[in-house]
Amino acid sequence: MSISTSGGEQRRPSVVSTGKKAPAGGKPAEGEKGAGAKPAGTAAKPGSATKSAGKSGSGARVPAGRGGGGGGKKPQQRRPITPVKVSQGRSWGSISLFVAVGVVTAAIIGYGAYAVVQNGKKWEDKAAAIDGIVNFRESDPSAVEPMAGKKSHEAGPLTYKINPPVGSSHNDAWQNCMGDVYDAPIANEHAVHSLEHGAVWVTYKSDLPADQVEQLASKVRGNEFMMMSPVQNLDKPISLQAWGYQLKLDSATDGRIDDFITALRQNATMEPQATCSGGITATGTTPRDNVPGDQQQQPVPPAGG
Amino acid sequence: MAAETGVVTTASAPEEDEVAGRGSGRWAAGTAALSLAILLGLLLGFTSGLLAPGLFRPGDTSAEAGFARDMSSHHAQAVEMAILAHGKSTNPDIQTLAADIALTQQGQIGVMQTWLKNWGLSPTGRQPRMAWMPDGAGALKDGLMPGMATDAERAELRAATGSDFDLLFLRLMLNHHLGGIHMAEGILDLSDDEQVSALAESMVAGQKKEIELIQTLQGRINSR
Numbered sequence: 001m002s003i004s005t006s007g008g009e010q011r012r013p014s015v016v017s018t019g020k021k022a023p024a025g026g027k028p029a030e031g032e033k034g035a036g037a038k039p040a041g042t043a044a045k046p047g048s049a050t051k052s053a054g055k056s057g058s059g060a061r062v063p064a065g066r067g068g069g070g071g072g073k074k075p076q077q078r079r080p081i082t083p084v085k086v087s088q089g090r091s092w093g094s095i096s097l098f099v100a101v102g103v104v105t106a107a108i109i110g111y112g113a114y115a116v117v118q119n120g121k122k123w124e125d126k127a128a129a130i131d132g133i134v135n136f137r138e139s140d141p142s143a144v145e146p147m148a149g150k151k152s153h154e155a156g157p158l159t160y161k162i163n164p165p166v167g168s169s170h171n172d173a174w175q176n177c178m179g180d181v182y183d184a185p186i187a188n189e190h191a192v193h194s195l196e197h198g199a200v201w202v203t204y205k206s207d208l209p210a211d212q213v214e215q216l217a218s219k220v221r222g223n224e225f226m227m228m229s230p231v232q233n234l235d236k237p238i239s240l241q242a243w244g245y246q247l248k249l250d251s252a253t254d255g256r257i258d259d260f261i262t263a264l265r266q267n268a269t270m271e272p273q274a275t276c277s278g279g280i281t282a283t284g285t286t287p288r289d290n291v292p293g294d295q296q297q298q299p300v301p302p303a304g305g
Numbered sequence: 306m307a308a309e310t311g312v313v314t315t316a317s318a319p320e321e322d323e324v325a326g327r328g329s330g331r332w333a334a335g336t337a338a339l340s341l342a343i344l345l346g347l348l349l350g351f352t353s354g355l356l357a358p359g360l361f362r363p364g365d366t367s368a369e370a371g372f373a374r375d376m377s378s379h380h381a382q383a384v385e386m387a388i389l390a391h392g393k394s395t396n397p398d399i400q401t402l403a404a405d406i407a408l409t410q411q412g413q414i415g416v417m418q419t420w421l422k423n424w425g426l427s428p429t430g431r432q433p434r435m436a437w438m439p440d441g442a443g444a445l446k447d448g449l450m451p452g453m454a455t456d457a458e459r460a461e462l463r464a465a466t467g468s469d470f471d472l473l474f475l476r477l478m479l480n481h482h483l484g485g486i487h488m489a490e491g492i493l494d495l496s497d498d499e500q501v502s503a504l505a506e507s508m509v510a511g512q513k514k515e516i517e518l519i520q521t522l523q524g525r526i527n528s529r
Binding site: 109112113123126178180181218221222223224225258261262263265266267273275276277278281 | 352356357377378381382384385388389411414415418427428429430431434447448449450453456459460463
């Protein structure tokens with residue numbers, strides 16, 4: 001209102017043109033914005049111009065802001081011509097300019113929001129998105145919680161509900177999970193403790209082709225919080241375990257192996273920053289919890305050559 | 306939005322011939338435009354404030370993230386060997402060195418893992434080891450990062466005893482430190498992140514001093 005009113009006092013032509021264009025929608029504003037946007041120096045000023053106009057109510061200031069930036073003198077001379085050009089020529093230019101700027105701004109903000117959301121995605125969500133993964137923490141907590149009548153840490157052999165196990169009671173000692181590639185089955189009672197520390201345990205059926213075994217080993221070797229061993233009576237060629245999670249697969253080339261490791265290695269831990277070294281390095285399915293000095297002194301032949 | 310306000314008031318303006326009416330109308334429109342501008346400004350500021358940290362902290366494939374992940378794993382193996390030595394060696398000099406290495410590097414792992422958490426990144430990346438360093442792939446030996454002990458060497462260390470163990474531990478740890486220094490110098494070339502650079506510098510300096518100590522101990526054991 002301030003704009004049109006002040007224009008009414010000093011600049012009849014502009015008011016007339018504004019009135020005509022009004023039904024077309026938004027023209028007065030386009031004219032105002034266009035005037036602000038085209039002269040480079042005044043691009044940031046429309047807001048302040050409006051503001052000062054609203055406050056002072058002086059007729060002299062507003063045409064200056066409107067008539068094309070510069071001083072208040074120019075518009076007085078060009079008055080009859082400029083408004084017509086503004087409403088015709090500038091409208092498309094400013095529309096496309098604003099659309100372009102708007103699209104770019106929205107894209108930048110949109111990308112930023114996407115990146116933040118992706119980064120902020122919890123590991124649980126990433127795990128849940130893996131096709132075929134079983135989350136025993138939700139589907140069957142009894143496979144994760146301590147066994148009936150037993151504590152979390154129990155010595156001696158234990159019987160697990162699922163094969164390979166993904167949690168529940170286990171021995172005091174954990175299996176060394178410093179990227180160890182075991183070439184023979186290991187004790188569940190120790191392996192489960194490694195899972196509790198955040199390890200991903202890669203297991204495979206003994207008859208898995210050697211090239212696939214090597215492909216799996218290359219994902220394990222040299223990576224702490226990873227270990228690998230063959231498992232007896234496995235119903236699928238490959239099975240991946242983290243605490244409370246399992247994913248069974250047919251082939252070592254399956255892309256979900258990396259998804260599983262990326263989502264769950266260390267993240268699935270029940271004891272953040274727990275360690276994988278200092279564990280049992282011996283193979284064999286009989287738990288060795290009470291063998292004195294066993295944890296460090298059992299020489300193990302280099303697994304997988 | 307400002308445009309619509311303008312249109313509406315333009316239509317009503319001619320009816321109000323009084324100057325006072327025009328003045329109050331200006332006030333209303335000015336206040337509306339001002340509030341709108343402030344609102345938009347606040348919204349923009351809030352949005353960019355919300356997004357900016359996410360855009361400027363190291364990303365999933367950044368050199369900083371690669372370094373934090375890879376050096377954590379590299380350190381973890383040094384801790385494994387040092388804990389073994391601390392428990393197994395009967396040489397007090399080795400025990401002291403081993404305790405120093407194990408505790409220092411385990412502490413640094415905690416720092417690097419906290420970075421990753423603060424950057425909103427998983428401890429595990431999708432890039433291959435050393436991909437963040439120029440010719441990083443070439444530095445891998447059998448998939449192992451520079452200076453890392455092989456499975457065979459780790460098994461050999463577990464089996465060794467006496468001064469054989471001490472010397473093997475010193476040799477493996479010296480190689481391990483050389484590899485670690487190479488990686489720490491790599492991130493110093495690539496990153497200008499203050500906290501990353503500060504830790505990497507301390508790794509280079511600390512491990513160079515430990516290499517001197519390792520060489521002294523090697524000489525001492527060999528001259529017996």
